[in-house]
Amino acid sequence: MINIIISVFLLLGSFFALIAAIGVLRLPDVLTRMHASTKAGILGSSLILIGGAIYLQETEITVRVIAIILFLMLTSPIGAHMIGRASVRDLQSKKDIIKDNSQ
């Protein structure tokens, strides 16, 4: 029974990781690509790590897995925010250049 639960966690996690990668490849612009990679990617790797914690069944492993998941969920919005700010400023300055040239 526990093997089935671990398998379901692993397969769900890899499915979400694959969806995130396809989103990063196929979506049209930086901000939507970031949306795919941060949300679906973190969910996929968290599910895989939870499956590993259930499989190994030791306290130190579980603590480590919880630390990894908490750290990913704390840091990925910060990183996405910084990349998004940089790319938005990039787009704005490109628009300004086009305006300057047209005047």
Place this chain on the structure above:
Amino acid sequence: MTSAEFLDLSVYATFVMVMLSLAIAFVRLALGPTLADRVVALDMMTVTIIAVCGVAAVATGVYALLDVALVLALVGFLATVALARFAERREARQKGDPQ
């Protein structure tokens, strides 16, 4: 099929899917028109490699791989922040340049 065989099979399937997503993210890293696209693809690859560490810990039973995943989570965040700040500063420098 017993449940242990199903677990083996799903570990193999997970390896295949995670490696496929790593390859797809690498395609975006190679294609990516701007620097921000490449940083996003690199971030995605870091998260996927953390998942690979989790699957390898299940497949082999070596739980030191989870330490690798923890360190990778820390270093990957620093890499993303450093590259994003680099992109922003480069942009500001190009804008401030009187040409």
